[in-house]
Amino acid sequence: MKIRVCKVNYRSFRGLKLSGFAEGVKNGLYANPSVFGTPPIAADDYAVVEKNYNLAWTDYKTYGITKKTAYVEATNKLIGVFDTLALYVNSVANGDASRITLAGFEPTS
Numbered sequence: 510m511k512i513r514v515c516k517v518n519y520r521s522f523r524g525l526k527l528s529g530f531a532e533g534v535k536n537g538l539y540a541n542p543s544v545f546g547t548p549p550i551a552a553d554d555y556a557v558v559e560k561n562y563n564l565a566w567t568d569y570k571t572y573g574i575t576k577k578t579a580y581v582e583a584t585n586k587l588i589g590v591f592d593t594l595a596l597y598v599n600s601v602a603n604g605d606a607s608r609i610t611l612a613g614f615e616p617t618s
Contacts, residue, residue, distance in 0.1 A: 511618075513602075513606045514595075514617050515616065517595065519591050520588055524570075527587065527588075534594065534614065535552075535556070541612070544601065545597075545612060558590050559587065561586070562587045
């Protein structure tokens, strides 16, 4: 049987899609402490990175190229957080697609 892990398709997400994915991870991973008891990134720290991304994205949409550098940096920071959390979820889920989905990630097939 194939062991499932978190897909890393979030690396290609931008804008609203990345923001929605971030919200799903927050609602899945941090709302289930009985399954995911010790995430490597605290909920408060995650909330700051997510908020900074959303602000940078909004500024980029509003002001265009003058805010692109901040948006790209915030995007890279958020994706780095997802990479760290995906490794953690993979270790906790141990191939269980239900747990991967519960955390807000998409399991491989």
